[in-house]
Amino acid sequence: xxxxxxxxxxxxxxxxxxxxxxxxxxxxxxxxxxxxxxxxxxxxxxxxxxxxxxxxxxxxxxxxxxxxxxxxxxxxxxxxxxxxxxxxxxxxxxxxxxxxxxxxxxxxxxxxxxxxxxxxxxxxxxxxxxxxxxxxxxxxxxxxxxxxxxxxxxxxxxxxxxxxxxxxxxxxxxxxxxxxxxxxxxxxxxxxxxxxxxxxxxxxxxxxxxxxxxxxxxxxxxxxxxxxxxxxxxxxxxxxxxxxxxxxxxxxxxxxxxxxxxxxxxxxxxxxxxxxxxxxxxxxxxxxxxxxxxxxxxxxxxxxxxxxxxxxxxxxxxxxxxxxxxxxxxxxxxxxxxxxxxxxxxxxxxxxxxxxxxxxxxxxxxxxxxxxxxxxxxxxxxxxxxxxxx
Numbered sequence: 057x058x059x060x061x062x063x064x065x066x067x068x069x070x071x072x073x074x075x076x077x078x079x080x081x082x083x084x085x086x087x088x089x090x091x092x093x094x095x096x097x098x099x100x101x102x103x104x105x106x107x108x109x110x111x112x113x114x115x116x117x118x119x120x121x122x123x124x125x126x127x128x129x130x131x132x133x134x135x136x137x138x139x140x141x142x143x144x145x146x147x148x149x150x151x152x153x154x155x156x157x158x159x160x161x162x163x164x165x166x167x168x169x170x171x172x173x174x175x176x177x178x179x180x181x182x183x184x185x186x187x188x189x190x191x192x193x194x195x196x197x198x199x200x201x202x203x204x205x206x207x208x209x210x211x212x213x214x215x216x217x218x219x220x221x222x223x224x225x226x227x228x229x230x231x232x233x234x235x236x237x238x239x240x241x242x243x244x245x246x247x248x249x250x251x252x253x254x255x256x257x258x259x260x261x262x263x264x265x266x267x268x269x270x271x272x273x274x275x276x277x278x279x280x281x282x283x284x285x286x287x288x289x290x291x292x293x294x295x296x297x298x299x300x301x302x303x304x305x306x307x308x309x310x311x312x313x314x315x316x317x318x319x320x321x322x323x324x325x326x327x328x329x330x331x332x333x334x335x336x337x338x339x340x341x342x343x344x345x346x347x348x349x350x351x352x353x354x355x356x357x358x359x360x361x362x363x364x365x366x367x368x369x370x371x372x373x374x375x376x377x378x379x380x381x382x383x384x385x386x387x388x389x390x391x392x393x394x395x396x397x398x399x400x401x402x403x404x405x406x407x408x409x410x411x412x413x414x415x416x417x418x419x420x421x422x423x424x425x426x427x428x429x430x431x432x433x434x435x436x437x438x439x440x441x442x443x444x445x446x
Contacts, residue, residue, distance in 0.1 A: 065141075065321075065324045065365065066080055066138065066141060068365070069365070069369045069372075070369060070373065071134050071369060071372055071373055071376065072134075072138075076134055076135065076138050079117070079120070079135055079138045079139070080138045080141070080142055082115060082117065083117055083138060083139050083142035083143070084142050084145070084146070086111070086112065086115055086117060087142060087143060087145075087146035087148055088146065090108055090111050090112075091104075091108065091146060091148045091150065091151065092146055092147070092148070094108075095147070095148065095150065095274060098150040098274030099150070099273040099274040101274075102227070102266040102268075102273065102274070102276060103150070103227045103228055103266060103274070103275070103276035104150040104151050104228070104274060104275070104276070106186065106228055108151060109151070109156065109183035109186055109228075110182070110183035110184065111183070112151070112153075112183050113181060113182040113183030113184070114182075114183070116129055117139055118153075118156070118157050118180070118181050118182070118183050119157055119161050119177065119180060119181030120135035120136055120139065120157070121133050121135055121136050121158075121162070122161050122162075122165055122177055122181055123165070126165065126173050126174065126177035126178060126181070127177055127178030127179075127180075127181040127182060128161070128177065128181050129181075132376055133158075133310065133313075133372070133375055133376060134372065134376060136157060136158050136314075137314075137317050137372055139153060139157070140153060140154060140158065140314060140317045140318055140321070141317055141318075141320075141321045143318075143321075144317075144318050144321035144322050144325060145321055145324075145325055147325075147417050147420065147421070148274075149271070149272035149274060149275050149424050150272075150274030150275050151275070152224040152225050152275050152276075154224075154311070154314040154315075154318070155187065155188060155189060155224045155225055156180070156186055156187045156188075156225055157180075158310065158311070158314045159187075159189060159307065159310070159311050159314070160180065160187030160188065160189055160231070160233060161177055161180050161181065161187065162307060162310060163189070163233055163249065163293060163303065163307055164176050164177055164180075164233075164251070164293070165177065166303075166306070166307065167249070167293045167294045167299075167303055168251075168293060172251070172290075172291070172293075176231060176251065179230070179231070180231065184230075185229075185230035185231050186225050186228040186229050186230055186231075187225065187229060187230075187231050187232070187233075188223055188224060188225040188226055188229035188231070188232045188233070188280075189223075189232065189233040189235075190205075190220035190223050190226075190232050190233065190234045190235065190280055191203070191220070191235045191304070192220060192221055192222045192223070193205065193218065193219060193220055193221060194219055194221050197434070198433050198434055198437040200235065200244075200247070200301065200304055201243050201244035201247065201301060203218075203235055203236070203237060203247065204218060204237070205217065205218025205219070205220065205234065205235065205236040205237065205282065206218060206236060206237050206240070207234070207236035207237065207238050207248060207250050207287075208238075209238070209289065210286075212288065212289050212290075213286045213287060213288055213289055214236075214238075214250055214286075214287045214288075214289055214291075214292075215284045215285070215286060215287075216234060216236055216250065216252065216260075216282045216284070216285045216286075216287055217282055217283060217284055217285075218236065218282050219279065219280070219281050219282070220234070220279065220280040220281075220282075221264075221279045221280075222267070222277055222431070223277065223278055223279070223280050224275065224276070224277055225275075225276060226263060226264075226266075226276055226277065226278030226279070226280050227263055227266055227276035227278050228276055229254065230253065230254065230255065231251065231252070231253055231254070232251075232252050232254055232280065233249055233250075233251050233293065234249070234250045234251070234252055234282070234287075235247060235248075235249055235300055235304065236248060236249075236250055236300075238297040238298065239297065239298065242298060244301040245298045245301065246297075246298055247298065247300035247301040247304075248292060248293075248294070248297045248298060248299065248300040249292075249293040249294065249299075249300040249303055249304070250287055250291055250292055250293065251287075251291045251292075251293055252285060252287045252291065253291075254285075258285065259284075259285070259286065260282060260283040260284045260285040260286070261280075261281070261282060261283075261285050262280070262281040262283070263278055263279070263280060263281075264278050264279025264280065264281060265278065265279060266278050267279075269427070270423050270426060270427070271420070271422075271423030271424035271425070271426060271427065272423075272424050272427065305382070308382075308385075308432070308433065309375075309380055309381070309382055309385035309386075310375065310380075310385075311432045312385045312386060312388060312389035312432050312433065312438070313371055313372070313375055313380065313385055313388060313389070314432075315388075315389045315392070315393055315428055315431075315432050316368050316371060316388040316389055316392040316393070317368065317372075318396075318428065319364070319392035319393045319395065319396040319428055320361070320364045320365050320368045320392055320396075322396050322400065322421060322424075322425060323357075323360065323361045323364055323392075323395060323396050323399045323400075324361050324365070325417075325421070326357070326399055326400045326403045326418060326421055327354065327357050327358050327361050327399065327403070329403070329417060329418055330354060330357070330403040330406050330407065330418065331345070331354055331358075333406070333407060333410075333418075334350050334354065334406060344406065350406060353402055353405075353406060354406070356402075357399045357402055357403065360395050360398075360399055361399070364392055364395055367388065367391075367392070368388065368392065371384060371385070371388045382441060382445075383441060383442050383444075383445040386433075386438035386439075386441040386442050387438070387442055389432060389433065389435070389438050390429075390435040390438035390439060390442075393425075393428035393429045393435065394429060394435060396425050396428055397425050397426060397428070397429060400418065400421050400422050400425050401422065403418055404418055404419065404422050407419075
């Protein structure tokens with residue numbers, strides 16, 4: 057099956073300009089050349105090649121919304137959104153760019169000192185390093201104030217002890233932002249973010265297994281274990297201890313918007329692939345598209361795609377103006393990912409038996425989609441956040 061060209065869906069968005077259209081084309085070519093030919097191998101080994109991140113950096117596609125003085129492109133979230141859109145259109149999930157480029161650098165840029173930003177950001181934007189953020193624990197998911205990982209001050213260092221799980225880029229990461237308790241008596245106010253530079257020889261640091269997931273198999277999702285890992289106290293993110301929970305809450309709306317970008321791209325890709333298939337597949341002497349049920353199903357899915365795109369574009373414009381609030385970001389994350397799973401499921405049904413065969417992209421999309429309703433805060437938690445504003 058062919059991979060659908062993505063230019064038309066983005067071209068209709070009010071926030072797209074010539075510069076962003078050029079970024080889209082560059083990203084499209086990157087995925088076609090550097091990622092798509094290797095997808096099966098990435099899935100088999102459970103992680104992407106590190107050189108792929110370096111190539112991304114060489115093309116200027118990594119950290120596009122980070123200031124130029126720290127090695128970034130000096131652009132906005134719109135540049136990142138175009139990259140994430142093209143990644144989905146290429147059928148790739150092996151490079152967790154939402155985390156590496158859309159989340160981790162923005163914590164450093166927002167809360168780091170000039171020295172910290174100068175030390176860490178160029179290595180991330182160049183692809184020399186891969187970034188991760190360690191929030192979730194075996195016993196703590198969306199309830200971040202209940203984390204148990206400890207960071208105990210020991211002279212000029214913190215000793216970090218605890219276990220993290222479901223960490224995207226965990227196998228490849230060189231830099232990890234750790235959410236830890238610097239004061240266990242203060243609840244949410246005792247959470248701090250500490251940045252660790254790690255490799256496989258870091259004392260006390262261990263990478264656990266790469267999880268065998270339902271989908272997104274080429275993306276390294278792992279456990280991380282910290283047993284008295286010594287991290288310089290100067291690697292605390294922010295001016296004082298205890299700011300971590302607020303920092304997380306401030307950055308999570310962008311993370312949830314990234315989920316929305318991926319969801320809408322997936323919806324649009326699913327509709328296009330299915331329409332193409334329905335017009336070529338014959339049944340009872342007609343094409344599948346000639347059957348009224350098929351046309352009606354695709355008409356409904358295309359309408360959902362249009363409404364989803366309109367809502368997402370509005371959220372992106374608000375975010376670019378600094379006006380995207382927590383509740384609206386939660387709405388986008390929960391509703392768009394719900395629609396992603398629903399539309400893809402309906403498209404699988406139209407593919408019939410072929411929709412269950414992984415040779416067809418729609419089957420892989422079905423497997424890849426389900427986690428969207430869980431990570432970055434489950435959709436149930438999103439509804440709770442929304443309800444607090446009513």
